[in-house]
Amino acid sequence: MSSAERTTGQALRGIRRRELQLVFVSALAASLIALWWSWAHSAFLLYGDAEAHMHIARRLFDSHRPGITQLGSVWLPLPHLLMVPFVAVDSWWRSGFAPAIPSMACYLLASIALYTLARKWLSPVSSCVALVLFAANPNLLYLQTTAMTEPLFLCELICSVLLLVEWYTSLDDEALHARNQRLLWTLIAVLVAAIYTRYDGWILAFLAWIAMARCVANRGRLLRTSFILASVILLLAPVGWMLYNAVVFGDWLEFMRGPYSAKAIELRTASSAIAPHPGWHNPWVSAIFFVKAAEMDAIVESWGGVLFWAALAGTVVSWVLPGRYVEAANHPLKLSSRAVWWTIFLWLPLPFYAYSVSYGSVPIFLPVWWPHGWYNTRYGMELLPALALFAGFAVQGIIGLMRSRLTRWEPFVSRAFFVALFIALGVNIAQMLHEQPLTYVEAKKNTAARSYYNTVLPVALKSLHLLDPHGVVLMDTSTFASVVPHAGLTYRQTINESDKQFYWAALGAPAEHASIILAFAGDDIDKAVKAHPQHLRIYQTFHSPFRGWDQADATIYVTDTFPSTPVTQPSTTPASR
Structure with a gap:
């Protein structure tokens, strides 16, 4: 050059x-x-x-x-x-x-x-x-x-x-x-x-x-x-x-x-x-x-x-x-x-x-x-x-x-x-x-169908978490992943599907492994609660106004030793991001 x-x-x-x-x-x-x-x-x-x-x-x-x-x-x-x-x-x-x-x-x-x-x-x-x-x-x-x-x-x-x-x-x-x-x-x-x-x-x-x-x-x-x-x-x-x-x-x-x-x-x-x-x-x-x-x-x-x-x-x-x-x-x-x-x-x-x-x-x-x-x-x-x-x-x-x-x-x-x-x-x-x-x-459009559960579930779980800060939540996080951060929780405070053996053990005896259980109708946790309902009581149920495979009814259970509290009336305002 x-x-x-x-x-x-x-x-x-x-x-x-x-x-x-x-x-x-x-x-x-x-x-x-x-x-x-x-x-x-x-x-x-x-x-x-x-x-x-x-x-x-x-x-x-x-x-x-x-x-x-x-x-x-x-x-x-x-x-x-x-x-x-x-x-x-x-x-x-x-x-x-x-x-x-x-x-x-x-x-x-x-x-x-x-x-x-x-x-x-x-x-x-x-x-x-x-x-x-x-x-x-x-x-x-x-x-x-x-x-x-x-x-x-x-x-x-x-x-x-x-x-x-x-x-x-x-x-x-x-x-x-x-x-x-x-x-x-x-x-x-x-x-x-x-x-x-x-x-x-x-x-x-x-x-x-x-x-x-x-x-x-x-x-x-x-x-x-x-x-x-x-x-x-x-x-x-x-x-x-x-x-x-x-x-x-x-x-x-x-x-x-x-x-x-x-x-x-x-x-x-x-x-x-x-x-x-x-x-x-x-x-x-x-x-x-x-x-x-x-x-x-x-x-x-x-x-x-x-x-x-x-x-x-x-x-x-x-x-x-x-x-x-x-x-x-x-x-x-x-x-x-x-x-x-x-x-x-x-x-x-x-x-x-x-x-x-x-x-x-x-x-x-x-x-x-x-x-x-x-x-x-x-x-x-x-x-x-x-x-x-x-x-x-x-x-x-x-x-x-x-x-x-x-x-x-x-x-x-x-x-x-x-x-x-x-x-x-x-x-x-x-x-x-x-x-x-x-x-x-x-x-x-994508978030509209998820907005109901992304709003009401964090409110309910957060109120329960305040009553029992050391309590563990048994839940599936694959569909509504933002529920955990918006509820003020960390994933270590949950037992979820990615925890494998911990999750499988919790399904065999939900009340022994978690104080709060979130189940959707027909999912593995719902089946586990119905098979092992001992020491569990319903805290709150939710029915989504939307239809779809991910809009099944949700139920929160707590153990019978969980501190008593009035049911939280969820707001319909989207959770703050």
Whole structure:
């Protein structure tokens, strides 16, 4: 590399550094505003899954059986492990704030990575279009204040694609061999993290490895020690999860066919009175539903088709015409036109969810299509990086076309185009906020059916706990996980389903192991109380106004030696978060 090229490269890196600083500050401001909004609207734990993720993280140390076996069998472990230092702070755990910290960090890193990826080919303005579509998305801004896993996986997806581009770019330059090796190990670490975050990550890691293996094989490097070792580490990630399931649960595929698997949940919640969900055993319909969810997550519903087709056009621009309409040489290391091919991995969620909705027991319900519901609409968020980045390519293609066709008027037309475009982006954000983000509406629908028990049970249990601070509560925490923190309890003050042998022993003699028992009609505790009612009396019964498999009548029992107290009349005001 000549001195002039080094000087140019250093200048470009200086510019990029300033741009990234501005991206970081802007994303941080948006993230903090969203955090304040979620706090003000008690929105941290609206999703039942958010409650459950935080529940798993807390019981890793707050349990009669603390340790790695508390991770469960279905959800992958990394999101819960990242939360542990934060849920250890009692007030953060009880309020639901704790998971927002790692989630916000992932959002910031994803925003920086997406902009960095865009700037390898796009102008600053086109890259800003991609950034605004991604980082200013109200659905993402809400999710990054919760315990949901989408922000973490989006971060891993974008970073893996960025690292694949960097790794490929440095592959043929012997002067960059050390850098290439560092990129290889960083990439493997990100792919392992994706494997331990969502099952989408398993497909991402496998296809990325296939593509990498082909690249190194073409260069005669497939059997180099570093690549073989990296391949073994990548392979051990999913194998490790299967071995964990085999050792802890006795079935290496417990996550696929156990009682908490997606298939089991579908069977438990499905109704024989209605037809199977849209897309059932139909990949084409499933793909249509997923794309529609992605459009509604990314932009106002009436503009969704425009964005999707713009992103497809941008994909064509990036692949077919990189030298004509895309600034492929604005990077200190001149990029091969083939480097952009790695960005196709951003489209991976489309075929993955087309299959998963069809055959994987994960339906998507949308309010605009039959059966007009809100269920798993957040899955569409995984296509947001592709829609954002390739929309930026489409904008760059339009600018390139104007430069070639409107030589005289190009500066004026380009400025007018960008002004109109950013006004449209601002209108889109305002309209999405006015209509409320789809993921937030879904979360409110999700929490509505749980609101009764999440309100009345903590009040009743808290009043009993005040009478007997050392009393133990026998209860199932898998469905209404936030009852424990909102009642002022810890998991060590309960005997629950995750305590295994302690729980089984308590089912054999409830009054001998707990002074307070919470049972739902038909569950294991209810059966145990009916089989062993000695020394127990009913304290209070509850009947939910909602219908569903998780809305069975609830009964609180106390032992006959428990301090007498009048029954607490529960408030219907949602519990404070």
